[in-house]
Structures are given as C-alpha cells and as structure tokens.
Amino acid sequence: MQETKILWADDEINLLKPHILLLNEKGYHVTTFTNGNDALEAFGKEHFDLVFLDENMPGMSGLETLSAIKNIKSDIPVVLITKSEEENLMEDAIGSKIDDYLIKPVNPKQVLLTIKKIIDNKRLISAKTSMAYQQDFRRLGMTLNDKLSYEEWTEVYKKLIFWELELEKLDDPQMHEILTMQKSEANTQFSKFIEDNYIDWVNKRGKTPLLSNELLKKKAFPHINSTTPVFFILIDNLRYDQWKIINPLITEHFRLDEEDIYTSILPTATQYARNSIFSGLMPLEMEKRFPSLWQNDDEEGGKNMHEEAFLADQIKRSVRKDCKFSYHKILTYDDGKALNEQMNNLMQNEFNAIVYNFVDMLSHARTDMAMIRELANDDAAYRSLTLSWFEHSPLLELLKKLAQKQVKVIITTDHGTIRVKHPSKVIGDRNTNTNLRYKQGRNLNFNAKEVFLIKNPHEAQLPKINISSNYIFAKEDRYFVYQNNYNQFVNYYNETFQHGGISLEEMMIPVATYSSR
Known part of the structure; x- marks a missing residue:
C-alpha cells in the first residue's frame, strides 16, 4: 500500500508536534511548513494526497493558499483549520471547495478521523453513520476536555457505547480504531474524575451518584407491594454494552419503564460490590455489623456465601420484618431450569432476588480456556457470546413466563469488566x-x-x-x-x-x- 503524503501549513506548527508524531506512527508521511508561500512552492513540485491549512497565517492567508492550491490541482482534498465558524468565512471556504474544516484547538484524534474519512472514504460501508459519528466525535472530544459532572459522564459513556454498537455494523477496523482511541481518552479522564471524587461520594459529602450500597433501597424496594411480586435479577459482571444487546429480547415481552446507570463501589469485584448491594452497606460497615460473616482478602473460603443473610437484614431495616422474600444463586444451566419449575412458589413472594453467574464465568473461562479465548477475542465477540447465552438461557425462559403475570422486574449487575x-x-x-x-x-x-x-x-x-x-x-x-x-x-x-x-x-x-x- 502506497504511503499517504500530507502537507500541513501552520505558522504555529511547532505546537502541533504531538499531532505529527501520531500521524507518522500511523504510517502517514507529513511535510510541514510555517507559511503559505513555502507550502505552495512545495505543492507545485511534488505530489501530496491531502493538505491541512491554517486559515490565519501571516503573509499569504489560508484562504489565499487554498485558492492557489486548487488552481494547481483541484482534486487534492484540503482541510481548513480555523479559530471560528463565522458565516462569511465558511461561505468563502466552501466556495473554494474545501473538503472539511476543523475548529481550533484540534486534537490528534480529530485530525486522524478527518484523514480516515477523506482518504479512506471508499472503505466506509455507511457514509451516513460515519458522518454522524464524525460530528459527534468532535463534540465528544471537546466535552472530554471539560470538567464534567457525574450526569455528564453518564451521557458521555452512553454515547460512546451507542457509537461502538453502531460502528460495529460497518465492519470497518479503522473507524473502530478511532472510537477505541476516544474510549481510551475517556477512560483516562474518567480515572481522574474518580480519584477526585470517590472519597467524597462514599462519605456522602456533596452530590453523590447512586452507589452499590443504595441500589436496592432506591431502585427495587420502592416497588414492593402486596399485589405485584418484584423480581430483582442480578447478572454478575454484565456491562452496559452487554445489557444493550440483550435488552431488545427482553422488551419483546416486557415494557421498559426506566433505564439507568449506577456506579459500582471500589473494588469493582464481586465480594465487595455484590455484598454491598445485598447488605445495603459499605464494606467497612459490613465488617463491623457482620464480623463473623465478612471475609477479608487474606481469609480462606468463599467471599459471597452470605448474601441471603445480608439481604434478610437489609429487608428488615429498609422494608419491614414480615416481607416475604426469596434468594437464589444460579451457577449452572440445571440450576436455572430448576428455578423455573418453582415459578408458582416465587409468585407467592413479595420480593425475589436471583443472581445469575454466567457472564462472570464466561470472563473467567476466557482467561482459562483457549477455545473461549478464541471465541471472545475482542469486545464485539464478548458481546456476541453474551447474547448467544441469553437467547438460549433458562433466564430468558423465566422472563417469558413472568411476562404472562403481573410482575415488576429489575435487571442489573454488580460490576462490569474491561x-x-x-x-x-x-x-x-x-x-x-x-x-x-x-x-x-x-x-x-x-x-x-x-x-x-x-x-x-x-x-x-x-x-x-x-x-x-x-x-x-x-x-x-x-x-x-x-x-x-x-x-x-x-x-x-x-x-x-x-x-x-x-x-x-x-x-x-x-x-x-x-x-x-
């Protein structure tokens, strides 16, 4: 494959070294200039596949350089980089046949996305999807540089997952690479956000998102009444993207009343997060309230053996002592089938908690079994395996049966995975x-x-x-x-x-x- 050659003219080109280095690493050859005259002279002597022009250069301006370039070779795509989107400027630029424009300050990923869109446009299966993502990419990139609130982080993550699922349909690895880079940048910023806020959250200082220890109290217990049984189904290790792909199967049978994102406590590990959910307590509070049941990392034995006792205690504290409930942990296919046969008994309870461990087992199996590693070799394949399991699981059978009754169902998880x-x-x-x-x-x-x-x-x-x-x-x-x-x-x-x-x-x-x- 022939190397893509890029000409970039900007009087502050030294400030763009990170952009140039990234493009070089990605296999593009970038030639830089600090003014329009030198850029135009080089353009007349050798071939370039793409041109980036700063609109506001001393001497020959970006628009003047653009016009001269188009007079030499009108088919070479040009991207204008400007500090403003003033209407008259953009009209002049579009009239001079720019192929795209970027608003300063640009980041390396924006530049890379623009190159992919222009140079590799034929590889895109869906121009509409890629264009929509390009527009959202710019907005997301600018948003990530802001000091975001928790609610804004929720929207950013939902948007990233939306595009991950949409771009997956294009089967274009280069577009997926752009999104992967943006997700990586988002995770970098999100980690800083957690470092800055987590201690305040767990000590209830200031505005606090919904955490594991209040999940049942806020999302499940308010639905408990004497006429409609509540089924609280926790699928261990279920990420938001995995829920998004199984949700259409669920909504074939149920009405989705509310979709939300909540925050797992740290560590995002089963013994901490799931015990916190069922006890309604933070780990330190669990250790104090249940000294004989809580186990630290250095102690032998299962760390999630007492969830039913934790749940019973929380129901007594937060609902009432005589609330009739059940707790079931499903570890195998046969466990799931056996539970389905008890449905009539479950309907007699006001509250039913069911833990499904399949997705957690899948993640561990991927580590331990070569065959699973090959089947789930990336996030898309991991989602696909989750969907395949759910389609043929006793859990879906149970949901189909429940859909014929008057029930309330909450589906959630204790933590995700990366x-x-x-x-x-x-x-x-x-x-x-x-x-x-x-x-x-x-x-x-x-x-x-x-x-x-x-x-x-x-x-x-x-x-x-x-x-x-x-x-x-x-x-x-x-x-x-x-x-x-x-x-x-x-x-x-x-x-x-x-x-x-x-x-x-x-x-x-x-x-x-x-x-x-």
Whole structure:
C-alpha cells in the first residue's frame, strides 16, 4: 500500500508536534511548513494526497493558499483549520471547495478521523453513520476536555457505547480504531474524575451518584407491594454494552419503564460490590455489623456465601420484618431450569432476588480456556457470546413466563469488566491479594501514575487486613503484574477481561426496570 503524503501549513506548527508524531506512527508521511508561500512552492513540485491549512497565517492567508492550491490541482482534498465558524468565512471556504474544516484547538484524534474519512472514504460501508459519528466525535472530544459532572459522564459513556454498537455494523477496523482511541481518552479522564471524587461520594459529602450500597433501597424496594411480586435479577459482571444487546429480547415481552446507570463501589469485584448491594452497606460497615460473616482478602473460603443473610437484614431495616422474600444463586444451566419449575412458589413472594453467574464465568473461562479465548477475542465477540447465552438461557425462559403475570422486574449487575492491555508492575508481600485490577497489602511498590492509591482504607469505607494496609486500583486498561513472573503473566493475562479497578466499563453499569405489558 502506497504511503499517504500530507502537507500541513501552520505558522504555529511547532505546537502541533504531538499531532505529527501520531500521524507518522500511523504510517502517514507529513511535510510541514510555517507559511503559505513555502507550502505552495512545495505543492507545485511534488505530489501530496491531502493538505491541512491554517486559515490565519501571516503573509499569504489560508484562504489565499487554498485558492492557489486548487488552481494547481483541484482534486487534492484540503482541510481548513480555523479559530471560528463565522458565516462569511465558511461561505468563502466552501466556495473554494474545501473538503472539511476543523475548529481550533484540534486534537490528534480529530485530525486522524478527518484523514480516515477523506482518504479512506471508499472503505466506509455507511457514509451516513460515519458522518454522524464524525460530528459527534468532535463534540465528544471537546466535552472530554471539560470538567464534567457525574450526569455528564453518564451521557458521555452512553454515547460512546451507542457509537461502538453502531460502528460495529460497518465492519470497518479503522473507524473502530478511532472510537477505541476516544474510549481510551475517556477512560483516562474518567480515572481522574474518580480519584477526585470517590472519597467524597462514599462519605456522602456533596452530590453523590447512586452507589452499590443504595441500589436496592432506591431502585427495587420502592416497588414492593402486596399485589405485584418484584423480581430483582442480578447478572454478575454484565456491562452496559452487554445489557444493550440483550435488552431488545427482553422488551419483546416486557415494557421498559426506566433505564439507568449506577456506579459500582471500589473494588469493582464481586465480594465487595455484590455484598454491598445485598447488605445495603459499605464494606467497612459490613465488617463491623457482620464480623463473623465478612471475609477479608487474606481469609480462606468463599467471599459471597452470605448474601441471603445480608439481604434478610437489609429487608428488615429498609422494608419491614414480615416481607416475604426469596434468594437464589444460579451457577449452572440445571440450576436455572430448576428455578423455573418453582415459578408458582416465587409468585407467592413479595420480593425475589436471583443472581445469575454466567457472564462472570464466561470472563473467567476466557482467561482459562483457549477455545473461549478464541471465541471472545475482542469486545464485539464478548458481546456476541453474551447474547448467544441469553437467547438460549433458562433466564430468558423465566422472563417469558413472568411476562404472562403481573410482575415488576429489575435487571442489573454488580460490576462490569474491561479488556486489559497494559501491564503495570507491582511488588507486594505474600499476603497481597491476587486480583489483577486491585491490590490490598503492606509495603506495596508500584508506579504511582498508573494507580489510584488509597492510603487510609477506612477513608474509602474499606476494611483493612492490618493497620498499615493500603489499596491500589489499576486505572484504564492496566493490570498488575509481579516482577518475578512478568513475562508469564503478560502472556497469560494480556487482553483478557478483568475487573476490580477503575474504568467506565467496570464502574458505570446498568439497572433497568420492566413491567408486564
């Protein structure tokens, strides 16, 4: 494939070095100039596939240079970079046949997207979709530079997932690469947002989003009454994008009353997040209230063995003592079939909690089984496997049966998962826990830029193994690797789906409420 040659003229070209470096890394050859005269002379002597022009250059202006370039070779695409969208300026530029324009300040990803759109336009299956994303890409890029509120972060993440699912239909890896870069940038900014706000949230200082410990109280318990049974279905490890692809199957049978995103507590791991949901407490509160039931990372035994007891206690505190409820954990296909046979009994309860572990098992199987690793080799394949499971699951059978009754259904999860790509070295003692996305222990040695450090766990409503324990959380798509088995860990865990740390995928998770039609 022939190298794409780009001419870029800007009197502040030195400020654009990051843009030039990125384009060079992506295989484009960029020749730069600081004024229109030199750019025009070079354009007349050699071939370029694309031209970027700053509108406001001293001497020959961008529009004058544009007009001269079009007189030499009218078919070469030109992108104008301007500080304003003034109507007369844009009319002049469009009249001079620009192919696109960018508003300063531009970022490298905007530039790359423009190049993909212009140079590789024939590769796009759907021009309408790509154009719409291009417009939203600019808005999203500008939004990510703002100081966002939690509600704004929710909208940003929903928009990213919308485009991920839309662009997946195009089967264009280059467009997907652009979106992946934007999601990565979003996760970088989101990690900073969590570092700045999480401690305040868990201590209820200021405006706080819905967290794991208040999920039942805010989203499920208000629906409890004496006539309509409530089914609270928690699909472990279900990301927002996975919920989006199974939701159409659910709404064939139910009316979607409310779609929302809530925030998993840290660590985004089952023993913390799910126990918090069923107890209605933060982990530190659980340790104090249930000293014989709560287990820390260093203790042997299952960490989610007492959810029914936690739920019973929360129902007594938040609903009433005589509320009739059930709790079921589904680990196998046969468990699901057996539960479906109990539906008449379930209908006698005011509240039914059901935990489905399939998606969590799928993520672990992807790590452990070569065949699953091949089937779920990226996010799209992971979604596809989830959809395939759901289509043929006892859970969908149960929902179809429930749809014939008068019920309220809440479908949610305890945390999401992220595909990890960048190892982060950590050193800890023998009591350090094994999770790849968070560590709790003494004398932890790590790269401070790559983690969110909580020096005093009690400040974050977390228990600690001993008085000097710290927590560190991996940010974005990193995962922790020990120095002495670095290569072995990287070969085994790179690009697997993990949870426990900080990312949009793990923390921003779905809760949806449905009612019978």
